[in-house]
Amino acid sequence: MQALPRRIPPLLHPKHFNRINPALSAASVRPFHAGAQLRALDLAFDYHENGGKATGAPIVILHGLFGSKKNNRSMSKALARDLGRPVYAIDLRNHGDSPHDTTHNYIALAEDTENFLQQHNLKDPTLIGHSMGAKTAMTVALRNPESCASIIAVDNAPVDAALASDFPKFVMGMQKVEEAKVKTQKEADKILEAYAKDLPVRQYLLTNLIKSPESSANHLKFRIPVRILAHSLDDMADFPFSDPEKNRFEKPALFVRGTRSHYVSDETLPIIGRFFPRFELVDVEAGHWVISENPEEFRRAVVEFLQDKE
Template identity: 40%
Template sequence: MHSNLLLRSRPSCFTRQNLYRSFISRPRYYSSDNQVKPVDLEFLEQIPENGNRTEGALVILHGLFGSKRNWSSLSKAFSRDLDIPVYALDLRNHGTSPHALPMTYSAMAADVLHFIQQRNLSKISLLGHSMGGKVVMALALNPSLPHSVLHNLIVADIAPIRASLSGEFLSYIEAMKRVESMKLRTRKEALEVLAEYEKDPNVVLFLLTNIITPHTSDPEHDYIRFRIPLETMSDAIQEIGSFPYAPGETRWDGRTLFVKGEKSKFINHHYIQTMKDFFPNMKLDTLDAGHWVHGERPNEFKKLVEAFIATEP
């Protein structure tokens, strides 16, 4: 595996220990969004040489402020080495997928299930990082999920807990709102504004992956905008820290792999029992990395995922 698997943006903000503040002692309960209409998600696909588009597919979900493009190199590698179809999705309100309310895990999981059903995918593996990890767990735990659909669940550095996101995330949204309000025209100008809010250049570059540069042929959009709906994301920050199920409400007995970044606190020993309550057939592997495990250790991460999928009984 070549070094080009390293993500161009590895925001250290996601490795900081204060990103989540547990509030398990005072949980909030959220609606299941059973009546929410799913949206059609945009995606990148990697189809193996045998033309298989459905059986044994791997479906990958990015984290907050990310997109399907974060997984393009690993998607190609997974498809090539495992000889399976791989789909990297843009979750609602991210990338080029539709903007829609509500921005909840139940709604995002419904979107993913809709994608799976539209394409008749079977015996799939679900892989999600951070926010995307909570989406795949929410889908696996949904009692309405057909038993034959999901075979493997892979969660990258997140636990199924209810927690409060750091205020840093709101500050990033405010920075992006300021960029839009200033009606800037160049990437360099936007970078300078974002750098006033965040000194780590990797974080700034990561946020800039969401910009849309001006179109000279479209006078209504002649300044920099962001792909993500900023007001929606601002309103959803608390929800994104949550989780739709409490321990004991439901569980998924299938094969589950958690991959933890050793330097990250998104999974710690306090959460292990909760993880086991939800996913009794789980295993936990650790990599020498922060929260961005697949970006910091792409080769090792790839080996763990491929070995887990390939050794399915």
């Protein structure tokens, strides 16, 4: 699998510029220590087994920030069919039908995922994650390499890198929607349009809008805890590991990046190679939302990668 030639400057915090330079010594693990014990949450999930025909090693799909297991329903069914492997599409903490908690960083997300693998006795799974889910999958693999057989990281890299400026805008827009106590999706979309110009992005965000659970209320509310996630944006930009000499995943890893996205620039490839020495790279004609923007090309890349490993 070959990557298309390109060079896009990484959107990194200045204090982390040297963190992706292989010629410089790496720092130690970040302050929230990778071995810290947090309260793991029981995660909601959908199970896809292609009518009982999928019997191979499991696949676990992790969505991105503001997403849910529903975003990966079609892809989950396709992979279960094409690979003959059962697929678990999970809701990460503070998303979808999973519980909420004030702690939202990659160590907490990884511990939830590891707990899920243990609860369901999943042996040699492949973890597929997009964006936030990609960094979660990478964190699981580096914390506990024996917990998975391979990972597929979609449009994110193991570096501290600022989120696109769109994400704070999305949060602000969702907060404005809740403050307005809207009663219809149309009202919410009109408010959100000022913060998210693209209709597909607004539709993605509005999948989280539900009737307020308060019995006396007659307005809509986001089922995700917008305030918690707003306060966690910096944590979503970080990555909890910085020393590939201490934490490395020696098993197969596929990195899929969107050709119109900045999250996996050429400058990040050396550090990816140090953390994941067996990594392969595939470019998909898409922006950041690779799976929804170009599902067929993404599906082909995943199937080819996993079939090669069988």
